[in-house]
Amino acid sequence: MLIETDTIISLVRRNDKHHHNTLKILEKHRGELSLSPYSLSELDLLIWSDTFRVKDRESFFKLLEDTIKFYNVDIVKPRELHIAKAYELRLKHRLSFFDSLHAATAIIEKIPLLSYDRVYEKVKELSYINPLTLV
Numbered sequence: 001m002l003i004e005t006d007t008i009i010s011l012v013r014r015n016d017k018h019h020h021n022t023l024k025i026l027e028k029h030r031g032e033l034s035l036s037p038y039s040l041s042e043l044d045l046l047i048w049s050d051t052f053r054v055k056d057r058e059s060f061f062k063l064l065e066d067t068i069k070f071y072n073v074d075i076v077k078p079r080e081l082h083i084a085k086a087y088e089l090r091l092k093h094r095l096s097f098f099d100s101l102h103a104a105t106a107i108i109e110k111i112p113l114l115s116y117d118r119v120y121e122k123v124k125e126l127s128y129i130n131p132l133t134l135v
Helices: 005-012 017-030 038-047 059-069 081-092 098-110 118-122
Strands: none
Touching: 005 017, 005 038, 005 081, 017 038, 038 098, 081 098, 098 118
């Protein structure tokens, strides 16, 4: 399953309402999850714009790398086809920039997208899984 930025945010925010569910999913599916390659850029943008606040940006990303390794989460390699498909999804489904990239990655790589964001339900060619159905 492909996880995207909202899953990472719910993991690192201990007071997030999905934090415990995300931890359970990472434990149960250790080695079976992949991270959208565009999540790291999205996180960086959210942190840089102060939308998502962290005390030490450099330490945050170093700790995130350790966490991703600990749970044996693979990071999908970015591809040109992801971007091409994302353009189509933005026009067809009015997805945001990053949502279209995450959805396109899941479609091109033929893996389900795991996200708390229900906007993906409208993309019929996407195999979407709400994490709440896994716990």
